[in-house]
Amino acid sequence: MKLVLSLIKCNPFRAQSKKEILGNTLVIVAIVTMIGATPTAQSHMHLTTTNPPISREQIMTDLLSKTLFYGGVERIYCVHVPSSYDGSHEVSLVLALHPAGGNGYLFELQTRWMVLSEENGFIVVYPTGGVSYSYGFKWNVYNWVDSPDDVGFLMALINQLKSDYLIDSSRVYMTGHSSGASMTITFAFKYANVLAAIAPVSGRWMTTLGIDPNNISQPNAPLPIYIWQEEMESNEYEYQLQKQYWIDWNKVDKTPAYVTEGDYKTEIYTGGDAEVALLKS
Secondary structure: OOOOEOOOOOOOOOOHHHHHHHHHHHOOOOOEOOOOOOOOOOOOOOOOOOOOOHHHHHHHHHHEEEEEEEEEEEEEEEOOOOOOOOOOEEEEEEEEEOOOEEEEEHHHHHOOOHHHHHHOOEEEEOOOOOOEEEEEOOOOOOEEEEEEEEHHHHHHHHHHHHHHOOOEEEEEEEEEEHHHHHHHHHHHHHHHHHEEEEEOOOOHHHHHHHHHHHHOOHHHOOOOEEEEEOOHHHHHHHHHHHHHHHHHOOOOOOOOOOEEEEEEEEEEEEOOOOOOOEEEO
């Protein structure tokens, strides 16, 4: 069954400009319509938030900082488990990947996924990338060979979370901003069958690094994808290449439906194995 992706728009934790809002806060797109429903549900579920005030102290209390030893290195990640979780039923899992120069904890401050987790009853995890960068970290994007093995780390993390919590394996979602968006795609090329859907926000497509997506190992399953293109981005050609790749891979109809919500315009391609959407803000 196809998953129709939904857009979540939240107020920023702190925003000084439209560029900052788009770059940091609207990354809370993501993810899906049925994130809080059963896998067989037919109705679409649009996630919303009332954006209640949330303090850094509350985040520090409710966000668990954990480590996972992988590849000879202790890797850090943060987890928020909604207060409604009691281990009696399976819940959805969202992995939210930070941009370059950040880390998992800061990404919660920027995106406030924790609020959505509480309101919709899913577990959200914020891993930290394996490459030191500026005052934080970035991800080893479009690299399936060299260390750090961020793809392997994320797969090991998903398995660890399934061991720690009652996770519905059919409802594991991944999103990210910038470097985190590219890492989301990198992971999907190896483990598409592990994911229910992805939502890369403002991420470089692999052709910008000279990689031909058709000359590498292909994803092992169709995959619903919601691509977010920010209005400040000028590399329209790369987004069209990425969109076309997923249209061909998911075997969707070439003629899209168009949805406009204020400043947001979305092309939606259906009729194939998995839905493809491209949003321009």
